[in-house]
Amino acid sequence: MPEFDLLVKNARVVRPAATDAENLDIAVSGGKFARVAPAIPADLAATVVDAGGQLVFPGVIDAHQHWGIYNPLADDAASESRACAQGGVTTGLTYMRTGQYYLNRGGPYEEFFPKVLDAAKGRAYVDYAFHIAPMMSTHIDEIPLLIEKFGVTSFKIFMFYGGFGLHGASSSQREFLMTPADESYDNAHFEFVMRGIQQARERFPEIAADISLSLHCETAEIMRAYTAMVQKEGRLSGLEAYSAARPPHSEGLAVTTAAYLAHETRLQNINLLHLSSAKALEAALIMAKAFPHIDFRREVTIGHLLADFHTASGLGGKVNPPLRSRQDVEALWQHVLAGEVDWVVSDHACCRAEAKFGNPADDIFLAKSGFGGTEYLLPGLISQGRKRGLSLPRIAQLVSWNPAQRFGLHGKGTIAEGYDADFCLVNPDRSWVVRAAGSQSAQEYTPFEGFELTAQVTATFLAGQAIFRDGKLVGQPAGRYLHRPTRVS
Numbered sequence: 001m002p003e004f005d006l007l008v009k010n011a012r013v014v015r016p017a018a019t020d021a022e023n024l025d026i027a028v029s030g031g032k033f034a035r036v037a038p039a040i041p042a043d044l045a046a047t048v049v050d051a052g053g054q055l056v057f058p059g060v061i062d063a064h065q066h067w068g069i070y071n072p073l074a075d076d077a078a079s080e081s082r083a084c085a086q087g088g089v090t091t092g093l094t095y096m097r098t099g100q101y102y103l104n105r106g107g108p109y110e111e112f113f114p115k116v117l118d119a120a121k122g123r124a125y126v127d128y129a130f131h132i133a134p135m136m137s138t139h140i141d142e143i144p145l146l147i148e149k150f151g152v153t154s155f156k157i158f159m160f161y162g163g164f165g166l167h168g169a170s171s172s173q174r175e176f177l178m179t180p181a182d183e184s185y186d187n188a189h190f191e192f193v194m195r196g197i198q199q200a201r202e203r204f205p206e207i208a209a210d211i212s213l214s215l216h217c218e219t220a221e222i223m224r225a226y227t228a229m230v231q232k233e234g235r236l237s238g239l240e241a242y243s244a245a246r247p248p249h250s251e252g253l254a255v256t257t258a259a260y261l262a263h264e265t266r267l268q269n270i271n272l273l274h275l276s277s278a279k280a281l282e283a284a285l286i287m288a289k290a291f292p293h294i295d296f297r298r299e300v301t302i303g304h305l306l307a308d309f310h311t312a313s314g315l316g317g318k319v320n321p322p323l324r325s326r327q328d329v330e331a332l333w334q335h336v337l338a339g340e341v342d343w344v345v346s347d348h349a350c351c352r353a354e355a356k357f358g359n360p361a362d363d364i365f366l367a368k369s370g371f372g373g374t375e376y377l378l379p380g381l382i383s384q385g386r387k388r389g390l391s392l393p394r395i396a397q398l399v400s401w402n403p404a405q406r407f408g409l410h411g412k413g414t415i416a417e418g419y420d421a422d423f424c425l426v427n428p429d430r431s432w433v434v435r436a437a438g439s440q441s442a443q444e445y446t447p448f449e450g451f452e453l454t455a456q457v458t459a460t461f462l463a464g465q466a467i468f469r470d471g472k473l474v475g476q477p478a479g480r481y482l483h484r485p486t487r488v489s
Contacts, residue, residue, distance in 0.1 A: 034127025059422025088424030106178030124479030151483030163220030317447030408485030
């Protein structure tokens with residue numbers, strides 16, 4: 001019998017701890033990397049793949065997705081995991097909560113979360129896990145249950161939901177969030193969520209480092225006032241108007257509030273999500289200096305790195321926080337290059353055209369928030385990053401190793417013996433133009449329409465099995481739910 005199930009030869013392997021791509025062969029057995037070394041004999045493997053000198057990256061861990069937000073979760077698990085595979089993403093982490101959107105129901109997570117797992121089971125082409133948002137006080141009590149029974153180690157707060165809906169001003173929060181009449185989703189609730197997570201970290205000390213809280217940092221009161229101003233003035237339109245209505249200092253203020261609450265509650269593991277502006281990053285770095293005992297991680301999306309409110313293709317680029325100015329885009333890149341961003345994600349939320357655009361269709365304030373983009377995460381980061389001097393190993397850190405370590409996926413994130421054999425082949429010199437029609441996602445448009453990228457994923461492997469090759473999906477959905485934390489075999 002052959003020693004290995006699969007052997008990839010003639011590869012330029014990109015590993016997060018290296019200084020550059022390395023000329024190595026990759027052997028896989030039982031879904032794990034079995035050997036990574038030069039010149040492994042081909043006769044030792046049942047199947048040999050010639051990488052032809054292409055780059056081989058560890059499978060991307062897209063740590064911020066929203067399967068099921070606008071479409072049934074079962075549908076998104078299938079279609080949007082195909083988009084993952086197309087872009088070299090082998091693990092998707094999806095944010096989930098009770099209330100409108102997602103499953104459109106409230107109640108305890110002990111009853112809600114099994115329905116989430118059932119909806120996704122057997123549908124995904126990639127591995128997946130969920131972050132959970134405690135929306136009411138009883139959910140805080142369920143945090144230990146979510147950790148111990150369901151393997152959920154990461155949680156979320158949507159800071160602006162206290163006075164804003166998903167797309168704009170709302171006067172019916174309890175209907176939107178499906179929370180009890182005597183409770184409010186506000187700073188006090190956020191504090192109690194933090195205390196609950198910290199208590200769980202103390203209850204499970206052996207995995208405390210894997211338990212963290214992520215925050216969407218925007219301030220409802222600022223956004224409400226500025227939205228009214230922008231709409232009354234009528235001077236701005238489109239995505240630029242939406243950015244002005246949710247101004248960058250709204251992010252900065254929320255970051256500051258989140259940081260002090262973390263200090264007050266002694267919660268050390270804080271993730272600041274999709275920071276979109278120079279002011280948001282400035283606030284995040286100031287807070288890191290003010291509270292050095294808190295382990296802040298800073299996230300940026302590929303959308304905010306690729307597009308600004310003038311270059312994005314149409315109102316399909318509406319997202320929270322908004323796409324910003326070109327000056328903000330360049331500021332984000334400077335922070336990436338300075339090592340001040342911990343990971344890059346897609347914030348993938350498939351919103352089909354019939355749901356996305358309001359009536360009239362050119363009213364930015366009636367459009368839904370969010371768009372897909374996981375298929376452009378790695379190609380986009382390589383394309384723009386290399387132009388700016390971002391090294392290949394650093395890219396592997398940003399999209400694979402760092403999110404794996406933070407979110408308890410210790411068996412993933414690199415190409416090394418004992419790790420899950422998740423990887424993708426990338427042609428770093430293939431120029432192509434983004435067209436929504438070429439995406440595996442169910443979304444019919446993209447804000448990146450017409451953007452030229454200079455790197456392309458040509459094949460994706462999950463646990464050593466090809467799931468995408470030569471522009472097509474391969475095989476049947478084999479993605480697993482990941483009960484975290486996972487370990488290296």
